Amino acid sequence: MLATPPPRAPDRRRFLKETARMAGGCAVAGSALAWLARDARALPAQALRPPGALPESAFLSACIRCGLCVRDCPYDTLKLAELGADGPATGTPYFTAREVACEMCDDIPCVAACPTGALDPALDDIDDARMGTAVLVDQENCLNFLGLRCDVCYRVCPVIDEAITLEMSHNTRSGHHAIFAPTVHAARCTGCGLCEKSCVLPEAAIKVLPARLARGASADHYRKGWEERERNGGPVVEGIIDLPDRVPDSAFEPAFKLPEAGQ
Amino acid sequence: MSERAHLPTGQEAIRVKGWRGAHRYLLLRRLSQAFFLALFLLGPWFGLWWVAGTLAGSRTFGLLPLTDPLVLLQGVAAGHWPEMTALTGALIVLAAYALIGGRVYCSWVCPINPVTDAAHWLHDRLGLPKGWQPKRSARLWLLAAALGASALTGTIAWEAVNPVTMLHRGLVFGMGFAWAMVAAVFVFDLLVSRHGWCGHLCPVGAFYGLVGTRSLLRVSARNRAACDDCMDCYAVCPESQVISPALRGGPGDTPLILSPDCTNCGRCIDVCSVDVFTFTHRFDARVSAPPETVNNARSQRAA
Numbered sequence: 001m002l003a004t005p006p007p008r009a010p011d012r013r014r015f016l017k018e019t020a021r022m023a024g025g026c027a028v029a030g031s032a033l034a035w036l037a038r039d040a041r042a043l044p045a046q047a048l049r050p051p052g053a054l055p056e057s058a059f060l061s062a063c064i065r066c067g068l069c070v071r072d073c074p075y076d077t078l079k080l081a082e083l084g085a086d087g088p089a090t091g092t093p094y095f096t097a098r099e100v101a102c103e104m105c106d107d108i109p110c111v112a113a114c115p116t117g118a119l120d121p122a123l124d125d126i127d128d129a130r131m132g133t134a135v136l137v138d139q140e141n142c143l144n145f146l147g148l149r150c151d152v153c154y155r156v157c158p159v160i161d162e163a164i165t166l167e168m169s170h171n172t173r174s175g176h177h178a179i180f181a182p183t184v185h186a187a188r189c190t191g192c193g194l195c196e197k198s199c200v201l202p203e204a205a206i207k208v209l210p211a212r213l214a215r216g217a218s219a220d221h222y223r224k225g226w227e228e229r230e231r232n233g234g235p236v237v238e239g240i241i242d243l244p245d246r247v248p249d250s251a252f253e254p255a256f257k258l259p260e261a262g263q
Numbered sequence: 264m265s266e267r268a269h270l271p272t273g274q275e276a277i278r279v280k281g282w283r284g285a286h287r288y289l290l291l292r293r294l295s296q297a298f299f300l301a302l303f304l305l306g307p308w309f310g311l312w313w314v315a316g317t318l319a320g321s322r323t324f325g326l327l328p329l330t331d332p333l334v335l336l337q338g339v340a341a342g343h344w345p346e347m348t349a350l351t352g353a354l355i356v357l358a359a360y361a362l363i364g365g366r367v368y369c370s371w372v373c374p375i376n377p378v379t380d381a382a383h384w385l386h387d388r389l390g391l392p393k394g395w396q397p398k399r400s401a402r403l404w405l406l407a408a409a410l411g412a413s414a415l416t417g418t419i420a421w422e423a424v425n426p427v428t429m430l431h432r433g434l435v436f437g438m439g440f441a442w443a444m445v446a447a448v449f450v451f452d453l454l455v456s457r458h459g460w461c462g463h464l465c466p467v468g469a470f471y472g473l474v475g476t477r478s479l480l481r482v483s484a485r486n487r488a489a490c491d492d493c494m495d496c497y498a499v500c501p502e503s504q505v506i507s508p509a510l511r512g513g514p515g516d517t518p519l520i521l522s523p524d525c526t527n528c529g530r531c532i533d534v535c536s537v538d539v540f541t542f543t544h545r546f547d548a549r550v551s552a553p554p555e556t557v558n559n560a561r562s563q564r565a566a
Contacts, residue, residue, distance in 0.1 A: 031407035061341035066320025082439025
């Protein structure tokens, strides 16, 4: 004979079933959302974040997409990304250097406007901003590299002679002119984008890219001998054997000779 | 159930109180929704920057910060501790909604509310079936999922899809394809699930419901003795499960609608021809005795 089930069993079963269903739905919805949110972390190369923006992954945990930085930008540089129309995560602020560059205001109003610290309030000197790094991406079309004196990117740079310098070299094509190569020094470049904005070519030869694309990285353990020597006032390792350099036309006697066959 | 249950919803109230009397809180609510949207549009449209920002975060008169606490909470779950400005703003918003009812946000401020109300109106007109009705607690699970996804991805996850902030930001800053999101909510409420978005799924509403669990402002079925069972309040209430404990309570039971799901929209007050409901505070549990006059009026009307 079957025992009658305790009266609460159907309740418990229903509760467990419904909880399992909800948890399942929750896991599916959560996963879909997580996938979407991950997807949104891929920032297109031409989209630059405002000055003081935290590194992209931290930025997306901090930016509440309120748009106050956009409102306080006096040059209408910043925009909020629109869903499906712009690249960055929807509703987050960005600018496109070729359209409107950052004018690098001294009082950094966008950072002051940010309520959450997604734009780091520790940034108090706009010259320390690192929105990206300018890269002269196309030497073949750059007028200066062709031997002309365009110089526009160099002239408009707010950190002229530090972030961009003109490096002179011989113009081998004409044989008697110089090439003034615009050269970016990443340590000083703020990534404001004025050089890209002002490039006279139909498509800019100099572009501001996010640091992750613009820059390589040196391995932590690399040491430059010449810098170390200068810092130390002498060789880093004492008693290092300095082998004789092999110079053409010098009487060079190798220390070890291969045994010559057939002698 | 009275014979008036067969009248179209709200007709009796219009007959007794006039059209405006029977739509008082609905009109006030639309005005409030328009007012809060207009505040944000004054700047971009007319250059009057009283309020800048969006519902996610704003600054009023260059001074008062307001922040959506749920967005900020997701940020915290994602691993960012916000600056003082945002925290202050979130605390102010929390305090306000904890006082007047969390889901007052849903019915008096949220820009999606007119969309889902429109969907419900059309749903009603077309006489469509109520469709998929997930449990009301689904939104709490979805809220947990949104916070979990934020923690998992280190981003403010719900903002990737949140139609509430998306529509508001779209209207104030530029829409992009956010209209598709809004259309999706409309179609979902119209064809898939009656009251589906605001009533069952939206985690923003779930969050504000939790905020207002102990809120001061409440609707009371004070005059429940006068109820003639026309069921109009159930028909208009977006969270109809909140009514019964108050309206059908016996002598000793509180007439207050204490469920945090109640959005304090006031439609039940509008639509009741015998004025059962009224706004009051949560400590006012007074119940009116069935007055002779009401009974007389009812028997006269019935005759």
